[in-house]
Amino acid sequence: MTDGRGSSTCSDMMAEPEIASLQRELARRTRQVAALSRVAQALAGALDLHTAASAGLGYALDITEMDAGEILLWDPAREALVQVAHAGTGPEAFAEQRLFRRGEGIPGRTLETGQVLAVDVVAAGELLARRGLAAGAFRTVFSVPLRAEERVIGVLLVAGRRARHLDAETEELLRGLGGQIGLALDRARAYEREHALRRRLEALNAASLAIAAELSLPALLQRITDIARDLTGARYAALGVAGDDGRLVEFITSGISAEARARISHLPEGRGLLGLILRGSEPVRVANIADHPASYGFPPGHPSMTSFLGVPIVLRGRNLGNIYLTDKNGGEPFSDEDEQLLVQLAAHAAVAIENARLYGQTSESLQQTVAELRAANAQLAHLSSLAIGAQEEERRRLARELHDGTAQELATLLVRLRVLERTEEPHELRLRLGEFREVIARALDDVRRMALDLRPTMLDDLGLVPALEAHTRDMARRWGITVRFETQGLDRRLPNQTELVAYRIVQEALSNIFKHSQATEATVTLILRGRELRITVRDNGRGFDVGRTLASRERGLGLFGMQERAALVGGHLELASAPGAGTRVTASLPVRELAEGRETP
Ligand SMILES: Nc1ncnc2c1ncn2[C@@H]1O[C@H](COP(=O)(O)OP(=O)(O)OP(=O)(O)O)[C@@H](O)[C@H]1O
Ligand SMILES: [Mg+2]
Structure with a gap:
């Protein structure tokens, strides 16, 4: 620290102590601005929320010369302040995680009032709600609103083992810190959100491609269910397909073992919450299933579940089923993004289910046609073998008729002719000739008939x-x-x-x-x-x-x-x-x- 003496140019017009004080003030401000701009610079590059929060907290402890601290951010889905970083000597001071509602405890108040607060640890007691603070022998806690564009988005807490007074200078410094860190965290959070959204969109895209490629309905439904669970970080996911009477005809689960599923006494019957999404057209999202008025309770053997997000699968105003998720990882409730994602997935699912059904129908009628064609083919093969057989039979019959009938008669005629050659008796001759004429007429008849049969x-x-x-x-x-x-x-x-x-x-x-x-x-x-x-x-x-x-x-x-x-x-x-x-x-x-x-x- 310099006292600024000897560098003054207006010493003539002011009293010495006054000048000295102004110079100290200037130096202090310069330091503050320099420190804050270092923080701003360092944080500008940090795009991931937790890195930015840890770095911001580190700078804050440095600049304020405090020993431990934490950063809490407002989570609209949980409607509470949630810790995103904690640090410092004696980290146990803030290691204990806790949610603060608006107005609750020192952080809740800071959020509400937007004011920097200084707290005497001993005097505040329960208000701090941090047992570690007392155990670590801390004396003073500063609670600082984190601001981004005039909104308070969270709270910075720094704790020191020395008793500290919140003078105007410190308050200004803390306010500045709250602004820089708040801005950086807000940007990081927005970036993370966008990044997560992009990741989900990519995943969703991949999912819909997979859905388009999958043709067997059960495999398809399983795929959709797994994707939904995976993308939202839910512990369980299930997809129900409703029959024409509105009751579930198919129930696909994800994240629950076959044994656990077998222990459940019966499948959902479409009552309670599930019935609500099966018949309705709106998503249902609750932090705790048991709290919902439509909640019906679980069947015996069903794992207990807390957070819930369910969406109907609707196509052209017709409810095909529902898809729902429970127990988001980390006990958080499902977010707006989860809901949007599930709605989109359900829309994909609706089309895919319909496609698979149509495909099933076509392939059924196709199979039937193929079966009919096969039968007709077999029939044709059988008939053509019959036709060939019939032709052979016809030839055999003609051969037999010619051999046994016509040829026989002609042969007999020949023998008789030979006998007749030796006869000189005119009466006998005439008699035989008459017989011959009959035989020849019969043979001719046979031959004519055979010819007629043929053509x-x-x-x-x-x-x-x-x-x-x-x-x-x-x-x-x-x-x-x-x-x-x-x-x-x-x-x-x-x-x-x-x-x-x-x-x-x-x-x-x-x-x-x-x-x-x-x-x-x-x-x-x-x-x-x-x-x-x-x-x-x-x-x-x-x-x-x-x-x-x-x-x-x-x-x-x-x-x-x-x-x-x-x-x-x-x-x-x-x-x-x-x-x-x-x-x-x-x-x-x-x-x-x-x-x-x-x-x-
Ligand atoms: N007019 C009829 N009166 C009684 N039964 C008949 C009559 N026409 C056909 N049938 C019956 O129908 C069967 C099939 O007749 P079809 O003409 O197809 O074969 P087929 O006469 O036995 O042999 P093919 O005609 O090939 O020499 C006959 O075997 C016979 O039992
Ligand atoms: Mg016949």
């Missing part, structure tokens, strides 16, 4: 009605059944394909009648009306179970072939039959062109 040439040459008439007559004669044949409106030729399809359908229907029906009568009707050819083949036989026959794998190819042929030309075929009630086959075929419709065969 009805009559159809090409004479048309549908004569060909079917001949076929019906032939069949009736062979099987000994009365077959009526009726036509209406068919006075001209139809397109090739239509005629062939019609022919094959009647052929198969008749063949079934002869093979299976044991009928005594059958009727074939062809009616051409407008652009539709209607074919009906009826019998009075024993009938059959149509549904069962079509579904059976052992069925033949005939019924299927008829339907296929009808469909081929854009028509359709109906089968009406029941055991004991006869059978009716009805086909209706569209006829494209009538007059000029015939293509040359």
Whole structure:
């Protein structure tokens, strides 16, 4: 310290002591300003709150020549002053953490009044609420408001072992300190908030990407729940999905072990607080679950929980479920930021849940289509094997008929001819020739019929009605059944394909009648009306179970072939039959062109 003597230029006009005092004052102010600007400079770079607070407190103890201290900041979420740094010799003085409400204790009062307070430790006693202060034999505590832009954002406490008086000089110094530290801490806090927000946004972004990529609903819900817990620092998180009746159909937890979960007697039933967020549209945030009027209590075996934040999962006004967090780390209540985050996460979740549901539905119908296609494929494979089998069978039948029938007859004829060569008897000769003619006529008949079966040439040459008439007559004669044949409106030729399809359908229907029906009568009707050819083949036989026959794998190819042929030309075929009630086959075929419709065969 200098007394400033000898450096004065106005000594002539003032009394010596006065000048000396002014010079001391100037020096003191200079020191103060220098010290405070050092603090401001040092703190300007500190961006993390706790570093800034510790540094600020260190400078404060240095400048005030005090022994211990702490910095408390106002936390709006907890509505209290919360310690962010403590230091000094005998740190136990402020080691004990405590929250101060506004107006409570010395710090609470400082916050409220914005005044620097000096406290005699011994006289203040309980007001300080710091047992360590008494134990550490401190005498004086200065309580200083920390200001940022005229707001008091916290309190600086410094304690000394010497008894100190709060003179104007000290008060000014402390006030200045409170301003510098307050400003630095406010900036650091804002920076931290912004930083945390950015981190959360990044995490949220990553979360929504993860959600978009995840397609199985349970895995997706688990992911969302874990993310919510992770980003807010909650101990537990849970997500409930509501069914159409509003009750939970799915309940996903995070932060609770499988054993602990198993100990819970039953899942939430959507009463109490959870019911509130399940039905409502607003977030619910409380510092202590038990304090909320809607609180219903925990089911037996449920871990007890305090702080709570719950948000409904809503999509287009529909409640899909809820997501909630409990027990934020460090016992703090959930913050505004936590709530905003959870609301955003719930919005993501809503879309994701809906997506997963839609995807589930599509994949269900897709699976069904695939299954149907598979069945149709198997059916087709079966039918094509039947078709090949039927073709083989047809060839075998023709071979047998040719071998056992026609060839046999011709062979017999040959033998008889050889015998006849030796005969000179004219009567005998005539008799044999007559027999031969019969055998040859029969063989010719067989060959014609086989040819007709293979390809009805009559159809090409004479048309549908004569060909079917001949076929019906032939069949009736062979099987000994009365077959009526009726036509209406068919006075001209139809397109090739239509005629062939019609022919094959009647052929198969008749063949079934002869093979299976044991009928005594059958009727074939062809009616051409407008652009539709209607074919009906009826019998009075024993009938059959149509549904069962079509579904059976052992069925033949005939019924299927008829339907296929009808469909081929854009028509359709109906089968009406029941055991004991006869059978009716009805086909209706569209006829494209009538007059000029015939293509040359
Ligand atoms: N008019 C009918 N009266 C009684 N049963 C019939 C009649 N038509 C068909 N069925 C029954 O339906 C079954 C299936 O007929 P479908 O024509 O498909 O095969 P199939 O005649 O046995 O063999 P394919 O026609 O391949 O030579 C027959 O086996 C028979 O039991
Ligand atoms: Mg058949």
